[in-house]
Amino acid sequence: MRQRKITPENTEFVILSFEGPDRYSLAGGLGVRVDNLSETLAEMGFRTHLFFIGDPKFKGEQVRYRGNLVLHRWCQWISKYYPNGVYDGEEAKLHDFTESLPYSVKDRVAKPAVAKGKLVVILGEEWHTAEAMCRLSDLLHSDGLRDKVVMFWNANNIFSFHRINWGRLNYATTITTVSRYMKHIMWRMGLNPLVIPNGIPKELLRKVDDGAADEVRQALDTDLILCKVARWDPDKRWNGAVEAVARLKERGLKTVLLARGGVEPHGQEVLHNARSLGLTVREARMKPGSSDGYLTALQEAASADIIDVRFHIPLDFLQVLYRAADGVLANSGHEPFGIVGLEAMAAGGIAFTGCTGEDYAIPFVNSFMLETADPMEIVSYMMYLQDYPEEAARIRKAARRTARYFTWEAAVQNLISKLENQARIQGTLGGQRRLAEPQFAVSKLPPELLATTLKRHY
């Protein structure tokens, strides 16, 4: 008898996360992740509930995607006192989230779904949801529902790992993470998480307008363009990027770094460092009321070595910048997954990634992987690309091909396969309880990765 699969008819999804799709709830990659994940599930036809710290001014509950996606804005009664976003009043929100949410998920979602004979999949994101997931598991158990529910808890980062009761969480849920790098970190803690990579929206795979990319290049009128989008954080190795610009300049290559940081104070340190290396820094700001002035804003700052981009860059223009740049510096020292590198690859950009969580990156095949914090590594690769432009063209093509395997649709398929396996282990997806067999989805690997894998092993 063939084993049953997870389908929209037999399964309902619940996602618990602090961040979410509201502007109030977006602080970093987590909000984008749960937004994309929940939308992809809903588009695939799964009824999906997303519980998150929502904007207090919006409705507590909102239905989207023809009823498939239900947004549950939690802690609004607290958020109204904390206008500065999802992490403002974090402890107060965390307490209420942990105390109240498990009962609601159990009574309002899990019970009715199980009553309809459905499997319920609950996905918890990040440390904020760890205790709530444990309590929810206990509640479901006490109501005789736990074996009808599959619970995955995902670590997107190592933030506040010290606040998690790992023994309890590991018992109550199946722990997952976003890369093999994270898996190795967690191995050292006695955990063995499943790896379910992040994804990018498939819209990012649309061909980027080369004409627009040329306009950027013309506007900046320089030998080399580097681009870096990241929080101002030492982990992101901003100083290495700035130093690389200085070294390239020393070699007679006029280089512009498009730097889009956050609001963090480390930015001042980085820019001070740039100036002390003899680089010029200028801010690029949008004129109020200007709708298509991104290019103009960059052009006005083009004489500088470092352009400190002080406006929000919409995704489509960001894709243009990635495409236009000679290198996109996603050179973090610690990156659980590294979505920026993948986004740059989707745009046909040349990503310079670190060598931690970027499982999608294959050095010299679809990107450059920086093994050290030495800026000379960036410099030498840039010089190499100057000498071999055909290599740059090949890498850009390979990068786009690889990105196709990391869309949210692919990530969700991966997730569902692992959920199905877990559901079979629990005996919740029909059939008898049985031991899981390892799954090797070799055919789903990109050809570049497949070739490398086979070479290594045979």
Add this chain to the structure above:
Amino acid sequence: MAQDLVIYAVVHQPRRLNLPAQPIPKGAAPKDIERCLFDERLNEEYFHKVATYCYYPATEMFLELADRGLKFSIGFSFSVLRQAESWDRKLFDFFRQLAAHPNVELVNVEPYHSFLPLLDLPMFAKRMSWSRDNLEKVLGKRPEVTDTTEMLMSDAIYHALDGLGFSGAFLDGRPWVMEWRESTHLYHKGKDMMLLARHYQLSDDVGYRFSNKGWWGYPLLADTYAHWLREAWGDFVVLAWDYETFGEHHSRDTGIFEFMRCLPDELSKRQIVTLTPSEAIAKYREQSFYLPLPAFPCTWAGEGGMDFFLGNPAQQAVFQLMLQAYNKALLTKNPKLIDLALWLIQSDNLHVIQWFDRSGSDAEVSAYFTPKEWWELGPSGIIWEMQQVYKNFIQTLDEYL
């Protein structure tokens, strides 16, 4: 030998604190502060549990006993009435039915079961007066006799109550209060208000020891107990219990309901007559005795002194925080915040941490009343988080000053 019997039971459920403490957002409105302070989900859960095991079967039993002619008295804290009205309207009506029975006398109690009688006597008097009016409005009878909180009584409390015109009040007939006197007489402290002294040994035989298999009197049967009541020297015996004794402290399978149902016949066989507190006061007023009340309050909890509530450092610390919270709330002059402070000085909040640094039967009773959900925090965690609730409240009052 006592011929008459006065029975009193008090119905109360605490408004449990929200542990671990929910941080209070800066500038929070009183209703949101309230949400941070109290765990209403937990309260509702416990209320339904107690309703199932105790309130429904016990009320059914007491109504049946009243129909059979047994006279008794009952007190309801506002704390429990509020919960019944919010979460089980049917039970609320059942309580009203019991209170309305002609054989049942309604007794006034401190509405929030708070420590006001220790903290602020003028406010205490005001609240007792409010409670009396409220009980009349809600349950249809105006109480003439009063209890306090945990049967607290002292010289000062007596005078506060006497000033409100109550005909009588309960106190626990502990030896250190009664000295050479028997609890089986009617007393006064020089004013009109009479004092009904609870017979703590005979009361505790049922209230505490009934299901204790290690007790020499186990199993206690109705005929034995009626015999002991009849043997008591004096005019009348006052028995007083938590209403939750029936079905909650002693579960149904201990035989507590059967025991109570058999009791009226056994009392009749021995010519023991049940009286309401007001009837006992009317009957014995002329032969009442002067009782010098202590300056230190006595209570029916523990060994009868305040050490049950203030006997360990954790309780003393929380009590200090209660004082700070209550008095700072008064400074705001905001009625909603003062009301929250009154809830925070609920005696149960010290009752449930009596076990700290202690052992023995009192500590066991205290630990029994501590919500099992709190134990995950560990003993020190419970104390820490409880203090945090008060500290959060005290801090948040800044916004209103």
